[in-house]
Amino acid sequence: MNAAQYLRKSRMEEGMDTEEVLARHRKALAAFAAAHDIHITETYYEVVSGESLYARPEMLRLLEDVEDGRYDAVLVMDLDRLSRGRMKDQGIILDAFRDSGTLIVTPEKTYDLSDDLDDEMAEFKTFMSRREYKIINKRLRRGLKQTIQDGCYVANAPYGYRKVTVDRKPTLEIYEPEAKFVRMMYDLYLQGYGCVSIARYVNSLGAKPHRSAEFTRNSVAHILRNPTFAGKIVWDQKTHIRKGAKGNPKHITICNPREQWTIVDGIHPAIVSQETYDQVQAILAGRYHPSRRDGTVRSALAGVVLCANCGQHMQRVTMRGTPYLLCTKPGCCASTRFELVEGRILTYLEDALAQLELEHQAGTGRNTAVLDSTLAAVQKELAAAQRQKSRLYELLELGEYDLSTFRERLGAVREKIAGLERLRRETERTLEQARLAASDSLAGKIRGVLDAYGAADAAGRNAMLKGVLDAVWYEKKKKTAPADFQLRFDLKPF
Numbered sequence: 001m002n003a004a005q006y007l008r009k010s011r012m013e014e015g016m017d018t019e020e021v022l023a024r025h026r027k028a029l030a031a032f033a034a035a036h037d038i039h040i041t042e043t044y045y046e047v048v049s050g051e052s053l054y055a056r057p058e059m060l061r062l063l064e065d066v067e068d069g070r071y072d073a074v075l076v077m078d079l080d081r082l083s084r085g086r087m088k089d090q091g092i093i094l095d096a097f098r099d100s101g102t103l104i105v106t107p108e109k110t111y112d113l114s115d116d117l118d119d120e121m122a123e124f125k126t127f128m129s130r131r132e133y134k135i136i137n138k139r140l141r142r143g144l145k146q147t148i149q150d151g152c153y154v155a156n157a158p159y160g161y162r163k164v165t166v167d168r169k170p171t172l173e174i175y176e177p178e179a180k181f182v183r184m185m186y187d188l189y190l191q192g193y194g195c196v197s198i199a200r201y202v203n204s205l206g207a208k209p210h211r212s213a214e215f216t217r218n219s220v221a222h223i224l225r226n227p228t229f230a231g232k233i234v235w236d237q238k239t240h241i242r243k244g245a246k247g248n249p250k251h252i253t254i255c256n257p258r259e260q261w262t263i264v265d266g267i268h269p270a271i272v273s274q275e276t277y278d279q280v281q282a283i284l285a286g287r288y289h290p291s292r293r294d295g296t297v298r299s300a301l302a303g304v305v306l307c308a309n310c311g312q313h314m315q316r317v318t319m320r321g322t323p324y325l326l327c328t329k330p331g332c333c334a335s336t337r338f339e340l341v342e343g344r345i346l347t348y349l350e351d352a353l354a355q356l357e358l359e360h361q362a363g364t365g366r367n368t369a370v371l372d373s374t375l376a377a378v379q380k381e382l383a384a385a386q387r388q389k390s391r392l393y394e395l396l397e398l399g400e401y402d403l404s405t406f407r408e409r410l411g412a413v414r415e416k417i418a419g420l421e422r423l424r425r426e427t428e429r430t431l432e433q434a435r436l437a438a439s440d441s442l443a444g445k446i447r448g449v450l451d452a453y454g455a456a457d458a459a460g461r462n463a464m465l466k467g468v469l470d471a472v473w474y475e476k477k478k479k480t481a482p483a484d485f486q487l488r489f490d491l492k493p494f
């Protein structure tokens, strides 16, 4: 069971050292969780002790996450920690847990508020009368909406922001280590980069989103669409359908279409200007975004061209409708129009083919692998014969051999060595000829690529290039002419 824990002092502990009390609770809950197979994934650590819900930022964050259905349960020392506060606040807390089907787990007892018949529910209700709850809850929902319409921010802080309380109102402050990446995403998008490239780029710079390991096309698109970054607050982005309300076994969250959103001016600072935001929305609206996560190859050069400077794979990126080849490492090397690089590679292959055909005329066909192993064997035998020869001198010196025996043996070894050396020279010559001949098979492949390239799609072209090229190394200095780039080629070994 995945659970969050909410730590907060109770009335009884008023006046005691907060850190000390909460550390003790944390320890107790950890022990309880371990004993009951509960996995604590998040801790809400309330150090401020306001009576109003809005003076309890961690509780607001917890409620938001509970409404999202992020946890199976929330672990607290006792109900008092959650419910303490004004009557109307208790209503919204109860509601969040009941609607999402999230359990409240205390070391003493587990409460399932989604079950109206549960007598635990009855126990919870002793905190307020049902009638009271209904009236208050309605008022509170209105109050929450009013808070948002007043420009206050009650949900989790989006990337680039942190939640703060200003004049007792919840709002956001800019968190610069993240905000700089938000600005970068908007800027790059306006420059014509797509969400995938932007995600790769900010990931390479070490940007990390709040709830996952790295940015993706979707999370970048989400940031580009979120009006919060232009200083707005959005309401009605989601509809929650209660567990069991329409026969659904679970709490369901529906994302509402944009037309149904209520957007108001927030009191928090904007990270991007309204103008930038509007420009990005205009491009987003006019641009068709096919899913890039279907594994299809869209670049004929994918995985083929590497940056000679940093060794990264060069990426195909569309800027103002024109595809470019780009090193995603910032400031590494200048980009070039995709077509130019692709054209240069094909020219190289044509040249290489011509060269191979020339070499082929001198060669004969043979299997080089067999010759390779023959050569290795001959060399090994040669080395052994040489060792044998020096051993003969040793034996002579030691008096083991008389001179005539020594001469006889030496003559035999010399003859053996001469024979082996002859064999080695022959093998080497044959091998060289065979290599030239084998290059014909590469030539055949290259010819095939050049013949079929024009008619193939990106994936086909990519497969063909990978069949004949190990790598193409790309290099281009900044501020040089468009065609002033260098390529180095690693052809497949024969």
Ligand SMILES: [Zn+2]
Binding pocket: 307, 308, 309, 310, 311, 312, 327, 328, 329, 332, 333
């Ligand atoms: Zn590079």
